[in-house]
Amino acid sequence: MNGDATRSTGPAAPPRRPILLVLIFALAGIGFAALAWSLAADAMRLAAKGVRVEAQVVSIDEHGRRGAASYTPTFQFRTTDGRVVRERSSESVSSKAEIAGGRRVAVVYDPDRTSNVRLASSVDAGPGVLPWIFGGFAIAAFALAGVALFKRPAAPR
DSSP states (O other), rough: OOTOOOOOOOOOOOOOOOOHHHHHHHHHHHHHHHHHHHHHHHHHHHHOEEEEEEEEEEEEEEEOOTOEOOOOOOOOEEEEEEEEEEEEEEOOOOOOGGGOEEEEEEEEEEEEEEEEEEEEHHHTSSSHHHHHHHHHHHHHHHHHHHHHHHHOOOOOO
Protein backbone atom coordinates (compact mmCIF):
# COMPACT_ATOMS: atom_id res chain seq x y z
CA MET A 1 0.00 0.00 0.00
CA ASN A 2 1.15 3.42 -0.71
CA GLY A 3 0.88 6.21 1.88
CA ASP A 4 -2.21 7.72 0.25
CA ALA A 5 -4.71 5.25 1.68
CA THR A 6 -7.10 6.58 4.27
CA ARG A 7 -7.28 4.73 7.53
CA SER A 8 -10.57 4.15 9.26
CA THR A 9 -10.42 5.02 12.95
CA GLY A 10 -13.84 3.67 13.86
CA PRO A 11 -17.14 5.49 14.28
CA ALA A 12 -17.09 9.27 14.12
CA ALA A 13 -16.92 10.97 17.50
CA PRO A 14 -20.08 12.87 18.47
CA PRO A 15 -19.80 16.61 17.98
CA ARG A 16 -18.50 18.45 21.03
CA ARG A 17 -20.92 20.87 22.61
CA PRO A 18 -19.59 23.93 24.37
CA ILE A 19 -20.93 22.76 27.74
CA LEU A 20 -19.00 25.36 29.70
CA LEU A 21 -20.53 28.14 27.60
CA VAL A 22 -24.02 26.67 28.02
CA LEU A 23 -23.45 26.40 31.78
CA ILE A 24 -22.25 30.00 32.07
CA PHE A 25 -25.24 31.39 30.14
CA ALA A 26 -27.71 29.19 32.04
CA LEU A 27 -26.30 30.25 35.42
CA ALA A 28 -26.38 33.91 34.37
CA GLY A 29 -30.02 33.45 33.33
CA ILE A 30 -30.88 31.86 36.67
CA GLY A 31 -29.12 34.68 38.53
CA PHE A 32 -30.88 37.43 36.59
CA ALA A 33 -34.25 35.70 36.97
CA ALA A 34 -33.74 35.33 40.74
CA LEU A 35 -32.75 38.98 41.05
CA ALA A 36 -35.77 40.13 39.03
CA TRP A 37 -38.11 38.00 41.12
CA SER A 38 -36.54 39.17 44.39
CA LEU A 39 -36.99 42.85 43.50
CA ALA A 40 -40.57 42.38 42.30
CA ALA A 41 -41.57 40.15 45.24
CA ASP A 42 -40.13 42.61 47.76
CA ALA A 43 -42.12 45.49 46.26
CA MET A 44 -45.30 43.39 46.02
CA ARG A 45 -44.93 42.21 49.64
CA LEU A 46 -44.68 45.80 50.88
CA ALA A 47 -47.70 46.79 48.79
CA ALA A 48 -49.77 43.90 50.16
CA LYS A 49 -48.67 43.58 53.80
CA GLY A 50 -46.77 46.78 54.54
CA VAL A 51 -47.81 49.22 57.24
CA ARG A 52 -48.10 52.89 56.28
CA VAL A 53 -46.87 55.37 58.91
CA GLU A 54 -45.44 58.85 59.08
CA ALA A 55 -41.67 59.04 59.57
CA GLN A 56 -39.07 61.71 60.01
CA VAL A 57 -36.05 61.84 57.71
CA VAL A 58 -33.07 61.87 60.09
CA SER A 59 -30.22 61.61 57.57
CA ILE A 60 -29.54 61.28 53.86
CA ASP A 61 -26.66 59.38 52.24
CA GLU A 62 -25.62 60.60 48.79
CA HIS A 63 -24.28 58.16 46.19
CA GLY A 64 -22.83 58.84 42.75
CA ARG A 65 -21.32 61.91 41.18
CA ARG A 66 -21.48 64.33 38.26
CA GLY A 67 -25.23 64.86 38.12
CA ALA A 68 -26.13 61.18 38.49
CA ALA A 69 -26.54 61.15 42.25
CA SER A 70 -29.02 59.07 44.19
CA TYR A 71 -30.02 59.52 47.81
CA THR A 72 -30.80 56.97 50.51
CA PRO A 73 -32.70 58.40 53.47
CA THR A 74 -32.74 57.07 57.01
CA PHE A 75 -36.16 57.26 58.66
CA GLN A 76 -37.24 57.32 62.27
CA PHE A 77 -40.77 56.09 62.92
CA ARG A 78 -43.01 54.40 65.46
CA THR A 79 -44.12 50.84 64.68
CA THR A 80 -47.63 49.59 65.35
CA ASP A 81 -46.40 47.95 68.58
CA GLY A 82 -45.08 51.30 69.87
CA ARG A 83 -41.34 50.85 69.25
CA VAL A 84 -39.41 53.80 67.82
CA VAL A 85 -37.02 52.54 65.17
CA ARG A 86 -34.46 54.14 62.94
CA GLU A 87 -34.03 52.36 59.60
CA ARG A 88 -32.29 53.12 56.35
CA SER A 89 -34.55 53.01 53.29
CA SER A 90 -34.29 49.82 51.26
CA GLU A 91 -34.53 51.92 48.10
CA SER A 92 -32.71 55.05 46.92
CA VAL A 93 -34.43 58.03 45.36
CA SER A 94 -33.19 60.38 42.64
CA SER A 95 -34.63 63.61 44.02
CA LYS A 96 -33.31 65.03 47.27
CA ALA A 97 -36.22 67.51 47.45
CA GLU A 98 -38.82 64.91 48.45
CA ILE A 99 -36.70 63.68 51.38
CA ALA A 100 -35.17 66.90 52.67
CA GLY A 101 -33.60 66.41 56.09
CA GLY A 102 -35.95 66.74 59.04
CA ARG A 103 -39.01 66.49 56.82
CA ARG A 104 -41.91 64.21 57.76
CA VAL A 105 -42.89 61.75 55.02
CA ALA A 106 -45.22 58.79 54.57
CA VAL A 107 -43.39 55.46 54.52
CA VAL A 108 -44.40 51.81 54.26
CA TYR A 109 -42.52 49.20 56.29
CA ASP A 110 -42.66 45.43 56.58
CA PRO A 111 -43.98 44.56 60.07
CA ASP A 112 -41.93 41.34 60.09
CA ARG A 113 -38.71 43.12 59.09
CA THR A 114 -38.66 46.84 59.82
CA SER A 115 -35.41 47.25 57.85
CA ASN A 116 -37.54 46.89 54.71
CA VAL A 117 -38.92 50.43 54.57
CA ARG A 118 -39.59 52.69 51.57
CA LEU A 119 -41.31 55.93 50.76
CA ALA A 120 -45.04 55.34 50.38
CA SER A 121 -44.98 57.04 46.97
CA SER A 122 -42.41 54.48 45.79
CA VAL A 123 -44.54 51.57 47.00
CA ASP A 124 -47.64 53.06 45.36
CA ALA A 125 -45.75 53.32 42.04
CA GLY A 126 -45.13 49.56 41.97
CA PRO A 127 -41.99 47.52 41.46
CA GLY A 128 -40.68 49.80 38.72
CA VAL A 129 -38.72 48.94 35.61
CA LEU A 130 -35.71 47.20 37.18
CA PRO A 131 -37.33 43.75 37.55
CA TRP A 132 -38.34 43.94 33.88
CA ILE A 133 -34.79 44.80 32.84
CA PHE A 134 -33.29 41.92 34.82
CA GLY A 135 -36.03 39.63 33.47
CA GLY A 136 -35.02 40.64 29.94
CA PHE A 137 -31.39 39.85 30.74
CA ALA A 138 -32.50 36.44 32.05
CA ILE A 139 -34.40 35.68 28.84
CA ALA A 140 -31.41 36.77 26.73
CA ALA A 141 -29.03 34.60 28.76
CA PHE A 142 -31.31 31.56 28.46
CA ALA A 143 -31.62 32.17 24.70
CA LEU A 144 -27.83 32.31 24.35
CA ALA A 145 -27.54 29.07 26.34
CA GLY A 146 -30.03 27.46 23.95
CA VAL A 147 -28.14 28.69 20.91
CA ALA A 148 -24.86 27.37 22.31
CA LEU A 149 -26.46 24.04 23.16
CA PHE A 150 -28.25 23.40 19.87
CA LYS A 151 -25.92 25.08 17.40
CA ARG A 152 -24.70 22.62 14.80
CA PRO A 153 -20.91 22.35 14.83
CA ALA A 154 -19.11 23.24 11.65
CA ALA A 155 -18.43 20.27 9.37
CA PRO A 156 -14.79 19.10 9.46
CA ARG A 157 -12.78 19.92 6.36
